[in-house]
Amino acid sequence: MDITILVSGAAGQGIQTIGDILARTTSGAGYYVFSWQDYESRIRGGSNSYWVRVSDFSANCPLVKADVFMPLDTKSREKYRPLLKEDGILVDEAETGDRVITVPFSSRAQEEFGNKLFANTVAAGALTAVLGIELEALNAVISDEFSRKGADVVSTNLSAAAAGYTLAKKRCKGICPWILPNRAQKQYLIAGNEALALGAAAAGCRFIAAYPMTPSTGIITFLAKHKDRLKIFTEQAEDEIAAINMVIGASYAGVRAMTATSGGGFALMVEGISLAGMTETPVVIVLGQRPGPATGLPTRTEQGDLLFAINAGHGEFPKLVFAPSDPHDAFQKIVRAFNLADKYQTPAILLTDQFFADSQCTFEEFALDTVANQSYLANxxxxxxxxxxxxxxxxxxxxxxxxxxxxxxxxxxxxxxxxxxxxxxxxxxxxxxxxxxxxxxxxxxxIRPPEENNITDAEDVFVSWGSSRNAVFEAVNLLRVQDAKVGAIHFTELWPLPEYAFSAEKNYHIVESNATGQLGRLLRSEYGLKMTSTIARYDGLPLDHEYIMEVFG
Incomplete structure (x- = not known):
């Protein structure tokens, strides 16, 4: 079972609320969930989307064809309608048709509950019914989501969800093929930024200073929200120059410390990184990439700062550059970054991106026994x-x-x-x-070697790094079903490059979310490896297996 739900609408219409509630409901019912967002850099208007992939197996990468599509306005309906599968289901306020479930979210919310604000909850109820999930799973999420607003708000939202659920349930007969009963194994959701924040706390980080900059802001906001439980001090600095120097000062004083930023903020931190290199002060920096140069597309994704991170800072000094592949990997990787930064008294940079930062996936629990907070201070x-x-x-x-x-x-x-x-x-x-x-x-x-996937008999090998891992591996699996002899090599520890032997008998295809194939250029300079072709994406959207397969041919 593998279902993709797409909710779209203008900024301010509440699509994130609907998507979050649906993702939490399906994960709470015991299913594997992967969600991601595509949103414009504006508070109101535009056309945004929220994708939720629900499956009975772990699939932590996006699909771009939807089984269920719920548009909240005309513009979004027109923009995203081509992404609905031919046998997909449209859940719409007004449209009718053979594979259309009509649910008047807004009018029902206004008439029955006196406020259109409850339309989002009506919509969440409708989608829950379409998926064949029990209403109780949704009720548990709603009760938790709105508990801080009081019993009356919780009660009204529960009624709104039930109204949407009942309306859609009646109209699902003969259309909706899914019945998803609650499974015994409860799953939890976590986003990339949250996993990094928790990993930092597990690593013994006790201070973070940062200036808010998409897509890394979620790290400091999460740590600030939970600072008492996690025993961490958070400081919103006046700018990125102040942030990096605060972190260097904290580390000099014996405290594990970090900062988080994006490309423009990282540019301001570069002199501070050289200071850490000269003074041999361990610091950890999360660089959340987004399309540049300059402001670029501040709410979209890209892998455009790899060579910038490796070469950041004037003068010559050692540094670490890692790029976690998903939230599970991120939790482990940032602990490792803190330990190695301390051991070698050097800066460590973790490269993420908007897709990684904002996407969510399910997990049961983080294996705390596999991470060790190692101290390298002298006695x-x-x-x-x-x-x-x-x-x-x-x-x-x-x-x-x-x-x-x-x-x-x-x-x-x-x-x-x-x-x-x-x-x-x-x-x-x-x-x-x-x-x-x-x-x-x-x-x-x-440095650990790259992860290999089906390379023994492969004639063509995809080479990738960071957040593209799961999409690349899914492309490999699907191509091998078609009898293609393909494999993949994926890097998450990028500098220094590990000792690794590339076979001269294979064709290598670099897969990156940038225009110039930065990892390919790095591998050429360090290993002498020449790529057969480049699979590049730089329109601000994440790599997915369909895109990779289409370009690969």
Whole structure:
């Protein structure tokens, strides 16, 4: 069973409310759910969409053909109607036809409940009926969603949901093929930004400073909402320059710290990243990508900042660049980023994107026993004479924080000696550069190889990174059903690149959400690997398996 529901309308009509309620209802009933949004950069008007994929197997990637389509205005009906399958079902306020379920959401809400605001709940009830889900599953979500607004609001919304459910149920006979009973295994929903926030807390992060910038804002807002339970201090900085410097200061003081931004904000942070590189201060930065340059398409998705992140900062110093594939991976990956940043005293950058940040998928629980919050601070009792930048065989110096002990902790953004004091000794300058760069080769040995999918007998291999993983793997599975000898190699740990041997006997096709094939260029420069073709998407929409298969041919 694999059903895709599309809800569309203008900004301000409540399509996010309908979509969220439906996603929570179906996941609460025990089904696997994947949802994503396409929305314009405006508060009112335009044409937005919310997609919910419901299945009895884990499928964490989008489909672009809908089984059920509910438009809330004429413009959206015209724009998205071509994406409804030929045998799909239209749920509409006024339209009639063979495969149309007519439910007057707005008029029913106004007439029966005295306010059109309840139209969204009527619509959610109708969609629940179309899917053959028991009303009780929806009622549980509504009761939780509106509980903070009081018993009267909850009661009215329950009645509105029942009205929509009853209307659609009567008209579903002979049209709707689905019956989705409650399953014993309850599933929970989480978005990419939420998974990163929880992973940061699990990693021992106790401070985040950020300036709001789509699509990364959800990280600090989630942590601010749950700051007491997660024991984390949140600070909305006046700008991104302040944010990165606050984070560097917190880390210098011994606290695990992070920031989150997007391309324009990251550009402002670049000098601070160099400061962290010179002072060997561990920081974690989430860079949520969106189409650029400049403001670009601020609410759409792209993978356009890979080379920017790898090369961010003036001067030469080691850094980490990761790109989690989905919320499950993100929870683990940010813990790993914090640990490696601490171990090697270097910046760590996690590349996400709008699609990753806003999409939701189901999970049962995060395996906390698989993540370890590892501390790499030195023990002051083991240090007789403390030198913050002691020249060592590995390049990693003992790290203490101010006030921890009697030892003086000194650092400087100028080139410095082992004690952290400014130096003009050019021979020492060479040794300090070499000290910092020693860590790069050690880091490379820590980097995990890319994930392989069906490459043993593959003649054609897709190469991808970050949030495109599940779409690429689904394309591979469907193409192999058609007897195509295809496979995939997917990177989530991108810098330093891991040691990996590409077979010379295969054709490689880079799959990226950018126009220039940035990972392909990186692999060419580092491995000498030449791509056979490029499957690129840069219109602001996420990669899906149909797009990949169509371009691949």
């Amino acid at each position: 002051p009792n083991d240090v007789e004479v403390y030198k913050r930048y002691r020249l060592t065989e590995t390049g990693i110096s003992p790290r203490l924080y101010p006030g921890q002990s009697q030892h003086l902790v000194c650092c400087d953004s100028d080139e410095h000696d082992e004690d952290g004091h400014i130096t003009e000794d050019l021979a020492l300058r060479n040794r300090m550069v070499e000290k910092r760069l020693k860590k790069f080769e050690l880091l490379r040995k820590e």
